[in-house]
Amino acid sequence: DAMVIQNPRYQVTQFGKPVTLSCSQTLNHNVMYWYQQKSSQAPKLLFHYYDKDFNNEADTPDNFQSRRPNTSFCFLDIRSPGLGDAAMYLCATSKESLVGFIPSSYEQYFGPGTRLTVT
Amino acid sequence: DQQVKQNSPSLSVQEGRISILNCDYTNSMFDYFLWYKKYPAEGPTFLISISSIKDKNEDGRFTVFLNKSAKHLSLHIVPSQPGDSAVYFCAASQLTSGTYKYIFGTGTRLKVLA
Numbered sequence: 071d072a073m074v075i076q077n078p079r080y081q082v083t084q085f086g087k088p089v090t091l092s093c094s095q096t097l098n099h100n101v102m103y104w105y106q107q108k109s110s111q112a113p114k115l116l117f118h119y120y121d122k123d124f125n126n127e128a129d130t131p132d133n134f135q136s137r138r139p140n141t142s143f144c145f146l147d148i149r150s151p152g153l154g155d156a157a158m159y160l161c162a163t164s165k166e167s168l169v170g171f172i173p174s175s176y177e178q179y180f181g182p183g184t185r186l187t188v189t
Numbered sequence: 190d191q192q193v194k195q196n197s198p199s200l201s202v203q204e205g206r207i208s209i210l211n212c213d214y215t216n217s218m219f220d221y222f223l224w225y226k227k228y229p230a231e232g233p234t235f236l237i238s239i240s241s242i243k244d245k246n247e248d249g250r251f252t253v254f255l256n257k258s259a260k261h262l263s264l265h266i267v268p269s270q271p272g273d274s275a276v277y278f279c280a281a282s283q284l285t286s287g288t289y290k291y292i293f294g295t296g297t298r299l300k301v302l303a
Contacts, residue, residue: 074232076232101288103291105293110198110295110296111295112191112193112278112292112293112294112295112296113233113278113293114293115290115291115292118288118290120288125286125288160232160233162232164289166288166289176221176223176238176282176289177223177235177238178233178235178291179235180225180232180233180234181232182230182231182232183232
């Protein structure tokens, strides 16, 4: 089945120790997103890639970086995790193409998430 | 500033009855609205959507209503089933810099009682 895969599902890192979360997709979607979700809060968009074009949200901390080496993979790097970065990190994809300014698809496909713990 | 709000964190409904989940938004530029369902230990899955040019969209037991003047949308599930017990997220999208960005609400936890 085509899907969005996130590894690992649970990640424990130490305060200040760099950590990388990975996301892969078999949907061949051109857009990939990273969201941060803290307990009882809405998923918050950190950044997204439209093909190879990187789009950073204005309020995403510099501590968060992303890489997309190819269509299938996208990585979230947290350079110096703080206690406040403990959260669920969700990867999502969508297939977007605009024909006459009307998108072909709106829905996003989410992975199961990686729960990050910072000790 | 929360642009998409789900003011009810939880809702309990008897099996077979109607579940109504509500969502309010503040940005009149949103042009598409979506509902996602999330089970524990899984990512959100798309449920149903509605364009801002419509006021109703129906898919089986699920119907979404949009009231643009009130900046309000609702998801109706009828009849509710125990398998519908999950967290439901409302999301709104806006075309920005050539791609769609999505703003999510905080979710409503629905419990359908057998």
